[in-house]
Every structure is written in structure tokens, then in C-alpha cells.
Amino acid sequence: MAEKKLVVDQMKLNYEGIFDLNGLYRTIDAWFYEKGYDRYEQKNYEQVLPTGKDIEIELLPWKKTTDYFKNILRIRMKFVNVKDVEIEKQGVKLKLQQGRIMMIFDAYLESDYEHKWDEKPMFFFIRTLFDKYIFKGYFAKAEKWVINDLFDIHGRIQRFLNLYRYEKHV
């Protein structure tokens, strides 16, 4: 079985106020496209309630960085009490949304995603040995790639929402 390691566990982002929901969604989608991720939108739930719209989205894009490692990002978004508002900015009327956003980010590193080293118990043993002791450096490097990608998308969303932010490096 391919091994899936949780590299970043439940990094959170919360926001309450006015925002452009479709713009935010497209920014995230565009980031995945730019970075060469394959798209996977597992969930997109929307409920129209008297208090506003409740939206739940789960994105699980992935990218094969080498023929052995695969980055998987998981972004869970929940928008609560989303209402349309119209504001005027520099004489231009804009249709935006108001509500609460809760986001949870996770990052996984999957190794041997092609299951080449799963076929025989001996292969599995060799793989574990090599991963742990010989290719430890490669593993750490691949982990850095996925963490950097997650920090990058996190920062992009923070910039989009105009939040206080700091440069995150691994």
C-alpha cells in the first residue's frame, strides 16, 4: 500500500466580514492550475436558508512531483450566513458577500503512489528500509515541497482577504 503521511495537520483560517466568494474560489482554483495540480473538488454543498447561504466545499488536489512522491492538499471551507451585499467603491457598484469563513488546510505526502514496491513482502520491507535510512534526505525534501505549497496557498488566501500575514518558510 502506498504510504500517506500527514505533513500539515489542520492549519486554520477564520474570517468574518465582506468578501468576494466567487473571487476567492477562483483564486484558489487558479493557484492550483498555475502550480500544476490536478483538480479534485470532492464536495460542493450549498443550502439556501432564511439566515443566508451555508456553503461547504472540500478540495483535494494533487500533484505528482516525482515518480515516487505525490503532494496532496486538502482544503475544507465552510461559509456560514452568506448574504449578498452591494457596495460602492470609487464610484463602481460591486456585488459582494458578507458572512463567516472557516477554512482548514491539511497536507499529505504520498510515497510509492504507483504501488511498484507493494507487490511482494520483500519489496515492501526494502522500501521501508530505504525510506527510513537511505533516502531520508529525499523524504525531507519532498515534505518541504508540500509544506511550501500549502503555505503559499494559505498566504494567497490571506492576501485575497486582506488579512494580517507574515512570510512563512520551511
Added chain:
Amino acid sequence: MAYPTKLVIEKHFIRYKGLFDFDGLYNLIVQWMKAQGYYFEETKYKHKVPLPTGAEQEITFKGSKDVTEFYQHNIVVDFHLWDMTEVEVELAGVKKTLTSARMEIVLSGNLNIDYEKRFEKNVFWQNIRDFFMKYIIKEDIESTWYDELRYRIYKLHDAIKQYLDMQAKGNEYAGYLGDNE
């Protein structure tokens, strides 16, 4: 381990609760499949006895397309609706009947390789096919045919979201297939 002859696309879930034009959505999917050259089938239509809260329906659409003599694309759309009631609304002076319900749409698909079973005659030909798929046309299968189906499904996914006027709509990968369909 033999290379699979059926590569499955993960399920994509859309849930919507509110008012929408179900007839329009139904037609949108049918027309979309036909326009893309898929052979359309309605494999399931289940209407349950309505409760005081509304009716329940389950509908399954299947679209299949023989892209070459070796590859076949299949798209499956599953609808499940609960608490379905018809509501009459007036839009720009015109009366229209819309549906109020909770709806779940599950989009999935698969790439069927050697769908004509030309290499199924005996073990020798099956091994030839397996070798060919594992070492010669693997890239072609995964990067061309499988990916095309994935992103084709995303186009339908986005068309449904646009139709329902959901907030999280749009597809930055729209130009990925190099067509404007």
C-alpha cells in the same frame, strides 16, 4: 499485477437546497451529453410515494462515448432529491413553476479500455495487452484519455453549478482540453 482495464474517476458531490428549475437542469445535462457526442441513457428513474414534506426521486443518467476503437468514456450522473415540492413564482412578470427540494448530484465516470474485448480471447492476448498498457501506452492512457475524461466531467460539473447559480462556480481549467465546448 495486471493493469486495470477500467480506470475509475473519483466521485464528485454537489448538494443544493433551495429553489431551482429541475426540468431545466434535466435538459441541460441531456443536451450537454448529446452535444459532446455521448450516447445518453436514463438507467434509473425512481419516484417514491410523496410524503407530506414532499416527494423523493432518484434518477441516474449514463453517457458513453467510444473515443477510439480501444477507449470508451463513461459518465454517470446520479440525482437524489428529497422533499420535492412545486412552487409557482413570478419572474419578470412571467409565471414559472420551480422545484423546492434538497438535491444531491454525484458525478463519476470511468475509462473503459479495450471495451470491444478484442484482447480477451485468450491468456496470450491478455498478456500482450497488459504488457502494452504497462510499458508502452501507459502515459497515453493516463495523460491523454483518462485526463480528458476527468476534465470533461469538470466541465459538466461547472455547467451544473452555473445553472444552479451556486456561489462557488467557475473553472480555471476550462481551457485545459483546448476546446470551447
